[in-house]
Amino acid sequence: MTMLAEPVGVESAWPERLRAVGLRVTPRRVALLEALDAHPHALVDELHAAAAGAVDHLTKQSVYISLNDFVVHGLVRRIEPPGSAARYETRTADNHHHLVCEGCGAIADVDCAVGAAPCLTPADDAGFVVHTADVTYLGLCSKCQSAQRMAADNSTNPTTNPHPEN
């Protein structure tokens, strides 16, 4: 067993969390989990690119395999927003939901409810044991809203719409 000196203050919790779920601690797994911490809601391609510098010969296939192991063991959550390939995040077990922009695809986390997860209690559970309420709020992010307003302003004829309030 080798003891590696870890930089003070930035000790990663991932080796311990991997061991806790019975997964072997490997540099690839730790690098992927740390990359995922830094890039929430990442696509496989983005994660591969983010971790490739830290791991030798990192193939996309091995990224898929590791992600699947993480999801099965509850270390990582997989989400599939409408119109997007699967995305991954390390924020798990809190049943948080997602705001997804239909303009640019931006994704933001939104808490289910502080101290509770009321969505996990459906009116009729049909005998299911529910673990996730996969709620997605679709809309336009603030950047896309301003872009839309600017486009609308540019296309209006000032003689018929003089914006008297300005």
Ligand SMILES: [Zn+2]
């Ligand atoms: Zn947007």
Ligand SMILES: [Zn+2]
């Ligand atoms: Zn999220």
Ligand SMILES: [Zn+2]
């Ligand atoms: Zn909820």
